[in-house]
Amino acid sequence: MRSSNATFDTANALDYKSPVYLVHFDGEIIDYANRKVGQANHVVKLFVDKVTGLTQKVTPEEGKATIGDITITLLDMEYEITALLATDTYYFHRRKTTVKAGYMGMTEAQMLTILTGWVTDIKMTGDLAAWEFTITDPQKWLQRKIFRGAESATVTIQGNPINIVLAILTSTGEGTNGDYDYYSSSVGLGIDTDYINIAAIEAVRDDWYPGDSNYMKFSITKRESAKDWLQNEIFKVLNIYPIVDGDGRFNLKPVKPPIASRDMVQSLDEDTIIDLPTYDMNLAALINEVEVHYDHDGDDYATQIFYIDSTSLNNRGPGKKPLTIKSKGLHTSHAPASIADRASDICQKRKAKIFGRWSTPPIKIDCKAFFSRWLSDPGDQVPVTHKLLPDLETGVRGLTARRMEITNRPIDWINGVVTFNLLDTGFGKGRYTAISPRMTVVSGVSVTQFMVSSADGVKFEEGWVIDIYDAGMRVQAANLEITSIASLETADFEDTADVEFEDTADVEFAESTGYIITVGSTIGATPSVGWVATFSGYGNCVTAQQLYCFLYAAGHGMTAADLISP
Numbered sequence: 001m002r003s004s005n006a007t008f009d010t011a012n013a014l015d016y017k018s019p020v021y022l023v024h025f026d027g028e029i030i031d032y033a034n035r036k037v038g039q040a041n042h043v044v045k046l047f048v049d050k051v052t053g054l055t056q057k058v059t060p061e062e063g064k065a066t067i068g069d070i071t072i073t074l075l076d077m078e079y080e081i082t083a084l085l086a087t088d089t090y091y092f093h094r095r096k097t098t099v100k101a102g103y104m105g106m107t108e109a110q111m112l113t114i115l116t117g118w119v120t121d122i123k124m125t126g127d128l129a130a131w132e133f134t135i136t137d138p139q140k141w142l143q144r145k146i147f148r149g150a151e152s153a154t155v156t157i158q159g160n161p162i163n164i165v166l167a168i169l170t171s172t173g174e175g176t177n178g179d180y181d182y183y184s185s186s187v188g189l190g191i192d193t194d195y196i197n198i199a200a201i202e203a204v205r206d207d208w209y210p211g212d213s214n215y216m217k218f219s220i221t222k223r224e225s226a227k228d229w230l231q232n233e234i235f236k237v238l239n240i241y242p243i244v245d246g247d248g249r250f251n252l253k254p255v256k257p258p259i260a261s262r263d264m265v266q267s268l269d270e271d272t273i274i275d276l277p278t279y280d281m282n283l284a285a286l287i288n289e290v291e292v293h294y295d296h297d298g299d300d301y302a303t304q305i306f307y308i309d310s311t312s313l314n315n316r317g318p319g320k321k322p323l324t325i326k327s328k329g330l331h332t333s334h335a336p337a338s339i340a341d342r343a344s345d346i347c348q349k350r351k352a353k354i355f356g357r358w359s360t361p362p363i364k365i366d367c368k369a370f371f372s373r374w375l376s377d378p379g380d381q382v383p384v385t386h387k388l389l390p391d392l393e394t395g396v397r398g399l400t401a402r403r404m405e406i407t408n409r410p411i412d413w414i415n416g417v418v419t420f421n422l423l424d425t426g427f428g429k430g431r432y433t434a435i436s437p438r439m440t441v442v443s444g445v446s447v448t449q450f451m452v453s454s455a456d457g458v459k460f461e462e463g464w465v466i467d468i469y470d471a472g473m474r475v476q477a478a479n480l481e482i483t484s485i486a487s488l489e490t491a492d493f494e495d496t497a498d499v500e501f502e503d504t505a506d507v508e509f510a511e512s513t514g515y516i517i518t519v520g521s522t523i524g525a526t527p528s529v530g531w532v533a534t535f536s537g538y539g540n541c542v543t544a545q546q547l548y549c550f551l552y553a554a555g556h557g558m559t560a561a562d563l564i565s566p
Helices: 006-012 077-086 138-143 161-170 198-208 226-238 310-316 342-358 371-375
Strands: 019-025 030-033 043-045 048-053 069-075 096-103 112-124 130-136 155-159 216-220 240-244 250-254 273-280 289-296 301-308 323-326 364-370 381-391 396-408 417-424 431-434 438-446 449-452 465-469 475-487 515-519 532-535 550-553
Touching: 006 096, 019 048, 019 069, 069 077, 069 096, 069 112, 077 130, 096 130, 112 138, 138 226, 138 240, 155 161, 161 198, 161 216, 161 226, 161 250, 198 250, 198 475, 216 226, 226 240, 226 323, 226 342, 273 381, 289 342, 301 342, 323 342, 364 371, 371 417, 381 417
Parallel strands: 030 043, 289 323
Antiparallel strands: 019 030, 019 096, 048 069, 069 130, 096 112, 112 130, 155 216, 240 250, 273 364, 289 301, 364 417, 381 396, 396 417, 431 550, 438 449, 438 532, 449 515, 465 475, 465 532, 475 515
16 A cells, blocks of 8 residues: 555545646656646646556466556647657657646645656647657566576576565666665666665565575576566565555565554445445466476476365366476575475475465455545555455355455546455455564574573473564564574584674573574574564464464454563
């Protein structure tokens, strides 16, 4: 959902309102609108005749998103737009353009950005009275080729896959375009960091794919389309897809359960839905077979795994075709991914997510809503409530706060109607959080060891499965088995020459004080003071852990009061 402000929210909630659209071409001192704009940044002429478009369709299971665009029609009053085009050598082709929306009485600062992109098409209307400008979002740059020159010299890239994405997007070969500009110009796209939401993408990495947890290594021998390569080799494998945010910046969105206290969304119900929605059981979307290919040796994939959801297959038959994932970046043998079963674990988790959503086909709902809902973006998961929509699990009519993912959202800017294509997520049946013991790191030892207090150490047992979070509660490693819990007196320290205890003034190293926790897989980095370990998800925990209470909060949003943990 797009961020807004109090003034915009108040106007957007009114039953009667008059939209204002503003167009700014980069470098120009005159802007164009359909109505008067208060306290505008430039001189504004009322030449905007209409606004159409802004469609971006996402295909979550494939890691794909279409390139979005919007068309602005400007009246050629006294041939001013014709004269404007003539001032530019390329007649405004590829000119950066910003389109904003607001309501009558707003200042420009209170308006929201619809799209920031580039002019990719210009034509005149049929009556030759106006010009139509098509502005395309930053994904247009992804149509370029990357790994240029790989035919003559193999290109090798490796590391955290989200870092690889950022490096491909930004690299110029000069090292001047942000922190990830470290590939040669022939490998990357050199997109200015202003058009990429770096901080948000880093948060996706730190929360869901930290450190070396999804390490990849590629050896590339031919040039590739950036869009196709990223979608097939990284996005589809990781279960994420690209989006363009409200400020026109490239971003990534993981397919994950919504966290109500953090993920702001608009709801759809009988007060906001126009006419009757359509309901489709979407049986053609069935996926109960998955093929995963990895360990590419330069010629072919050495490892192929075929997964079947036998319950779904026996009761529903096969889907149209198996979902096929081919990754040249996932390997069993490349360090640090050579940790036993790392690649197969990634495949297992990906398979589980696919079957969890698609082995019972997700219902599909299409509806039209009032204009106020346009702040919802493709990829948002919105609660849908409607008394006439069937709930097949209970056998009655009426859906309540069913979590649906927006896969497409065309907007009729003239008539003030938003069309939604919605796909069931399976997340709407409740929210989960574990009431788990926790232990806080008082000192890091290595990538597999850390020290906690005596009070914390006795809460856990060997063989239990934990997740590790940094001080900002971002996931650093998941599903780690505790292989040893030992007092300082008996602990077997690993790489003791590298141990540097932090904040020693606050830690007493008596024989009975503190425990060294050892885990079976790398955390990705040596834990720092203040990092936290808690239970992993319910399905990953051993039987003894599952005896603890796992809170299931159905039908309402999580609040601070729900997050009960020692």
